[in-house]
Amino acid sequence: MSTVTLGKVKTIKTLNSIAETGLKVFKKDEYTIDNESTNPDAIVVRSFNMHALEFGDQLKAIARAGAGVNNIPVERCTEQGIVVFNTPGANANAVKEMVLTCLMASSRNLFAGVGWTKTLEGEGAAIPKLVEAGxxxxxxxxxxxxxxxxxxxxAIGALVANDALDLDMDVIGFDPFISVDTAWNLSRNVQRAMTIEQLFAESDYITVHVPLTPDTNGMFNEATFSIMKAGVQIFNFSRGELVNEADMATALENGVVGKYITDFPNENTLQMKNCVSIPHLGASTLESEENCAIMAARQVKEYLETGNIKNSVNFPNATLPYTGKRRVAAFHKNVPNMVGQITMAISSYELNIADMVNRSRGDYAYTMIDIDNKINGEIIPGILEKIHQINGIVNVRVI
Incomplete structure (x- = not known):
């Protein structure tokens, strides 16, 4: 796919209800919101399942207003050169507050107690005595x-850890892939677990904030439960599949696990003893929805207008200060001499390169090149086609 972006009005399609504050990022004279479009420039989505959708040849980006992208066919998008964004951290405070709420509520048996109190309806004047007895x-x-x-x-785990310290808890954390940015924001009083087994063995409560991968699928199971303290309470606001539910049901029945709080109800969790199933409310706040929508919209807008990428799950992050010069943005296979071939194609039109950046991620890479020459707002005919003919180019556009 070869495209030219020269100030044309761009089309945005939404597949869920997206907060209006986010959509306002797209200025009306530069963008149109058309939810019936079959070939938009970008899609903003929340939980809509996109796996069965066909994508038009103008689609350049999909932004998930949230963290998880299981509802998006990421691999197919990568093969077609469509950048997929998510919004890590935008809903972090909402989830943090829910974790801490459940931590205290479950410790005080609040869920069970309130449920029991409702059974006293109709007892009239006897209720106070029944409450004191029960x-x-x-x-x-x-x-x-x-x-x-x-x-x-x-983003979420660090907030939970820091606030738990403020509640006079001892906090132990495990994350072998912790980023530098997160490390700066994490309190020095959070103890570091050298292994996940150490964390399992020392914790009275465990909260999990990791993505679902082949390595994390079913990470809570009979073997890991056997390492934990008897009666441990487990909080899962990440993905239901992180827990082997058959093993969890047995552990709850036997008291190996004291309570299991999950944001992902299903038939199994509703039948478990001492399990509280929350209807996926972790990030369900007005503030969170607005934060995610604004972040998703800004990332799409930046990419469409400048080619810069931040918080992509399938493209490498890449930024180059945008000065208004014509910019060639190419997504290609991560193989030797791709940059050389692209620059040679540009030079063959007697164009000077002002600046460039190249970043790779796995089997793919992304290159942006600013052209120094003044070309009166026009793109020299044939340059996109010439670059696209290079073996290994997935797509290329000029901004």
């Missing part, structure tokens, strides 16, 4: 001085 069933524990294990110290 409340001993729901005696809980304080979280102060207890140990919280945080698996995954990204």
């Amino acid at each position: 409340k001993k069933t729901f005696v809980g524990s304080e979280i102060k001085g207890k140990t919280l294990g945080v698996i995954g110290l990204g």
Whole structure:
């Protein structure tokens, strides 16, 4: 696919209800929101399942207003040169607050207690005495001085860890892939677990904030439960598949796990003893939806207008200050001499290169090249086609 972006009005399609504050990022004289379009420049989506959709040849980007991208055919997008964005951290505070709410509520048996109180309806004047007699069933524990294990110290995990320290908990964290940015934001008082087994063994409560991968699928199972303290409480606001549900049901029944709080209800979790199934409310706040929509829209706008990429799950992140010069942006296979072939094609039109950046990610790479020459707003005919003929080019456009 070869395209030219020279100030034309761009089409944005949404596949879910996207917060209006996010859509306002797209200025009306430069963008149109057309949810019936079959060939938009970009799509903004939340949870809509896109795997069965066909993509038009003008589609350049898909932005997920949220962190998970399981609903997007990322591999197919990569093969077609469509950049997929997500919005890490935009909903972090909402999820953090939910984790801490559930941490305290479950420790004090609040969920079970409130449910029991509802059964007293109709008892009239006897209710106060029944409450005093029954409340001993729901005696809980304080979280102060207890140990919280945080698996995954990204945007959400770091916030949970820091705030748990402020609640006078001991916090131990495990994340072998922690980023430099997150490390700067993480309190020095968070203890580092050298292995996940250490975290399992030392924690009274465990909260998990990692993506679903072949390595993390079913990471909570009979073998890992056997390492944990008896009665440990586990909080899952990441992905339901991180837990082997058959093993969890057995562990709850036997008291190996004291409570399991999950944001991903299904028939299995609803039947588990001491399991609280929350209807996927972790990031469901007005503020979170607005933050995700704004972040998604800004990333799409930046990419369409400058070619710069941030927070892509399938393209390498790449930025080059945009000065208004004509910019060639090429997505290609990560093989030797691709940059040389692209620059040679540009030079063959007697064009000077002002600046460039090349970044790779796995089998693919992305190159942006600014052209120094003044070419009166026109693209020399044939330059896109010439670059696209290079073996290994997935797509190329001029901005």
